[in-house]
Amino acid sequence: MPRAGRPATPLITRQTASDAALKLIDRHGLDGLSLQGVARELGVSAPSLYHHFKDKEEILTEVVRRMLEEIGAEQDTWSDDWETRTIELSLATRRVMLRHPNGAPLALRFFPRKLMLPAYERSLIDCPYSPEAQAVILEAVEKFTYGTSLFAAAAEAHHVPAMPTVDAGRFPRLAHALKVAPGDDEAIHVEALKALLDGFRVRFGSKLAKD
Known part of the structure; x- marks a missing residue:
């Protein structure tokens, strides 16, 4: 349990990180994507992402997976x-x-x-x-x-x-x-x-x- 008065640490998952990465790409393009930018979007430190992704390319692979899932959800x-x-x-x-x-x-x-x-x-x-x-x-x-x-x-x-x-x-x-x-x-x-x-x-x- 977090101490009273202190905000809980944001939960990082591969899904939340890839969603944040896709939002950055939408706004700033591929050149605007960085691990530091994803971390800022999530409100965490960049090293925290390395518990879930070994490098930027692994995040990009997960972004494509999210886009494919979006295709599958396009219709009920x-x-x-x-x-x-x-x-x-x-x-x-x-x-x-x-x-x-x-x-x-x-x-x-x-x-x-x-x-x-x-x-x-x-x-x-x-x-x-x-x-x-x-x-x-x-x-x-x-x-x-x-x-x-x-x-x-x-x-x-x-x-x-x-x-x-x-x-x-x-x-x-x-x-x-x-x-x-x-x-x-x-x-x-x-x-x-x-x-x-x-x-x-x-x-x-x-x-x-x-x-």
Whole structure:
């Protein structure tokens, strides 16, 4: 029990420390993150963090884990339909990356693939395609999702549009394509993913999973 009149020592956990680190990254970017800054955010001394993390890179790995957990919590429930759920998860990933654009590049360097193995396994339970096609499908959906999401997050982090203003006089076809595109950037993301899913049906339709 702490002595009367003295504040209790703040509780440090890997979760509270990674949450504090993510807040700092959101405010100041990756260059603004330091163990001292995380300690100040938590109201503790920097050496205290070494009981939980061996170095800054371990904190960054935990930050990515927290972002992945945020993706999982983006919806209370997920569709039972495989294609619909694939779109929902891809959108959730994009939204979280855009919510933390300064931290999004960490997903490339510190992506905890071992932690994703259960998610990969679950996604294949009701995948409508045969095992011979499933690794290709996982690769395509994951790389599409993170590629487009990180591209959008990079633009957000630097406060520039993902697509600059297009001079219709010099680039008439591109200007027209953008003008008649199906909605905003998120809508285009969804339509592009649907096109990818349509492609799976064309290429792998003869290799549907057996019941």
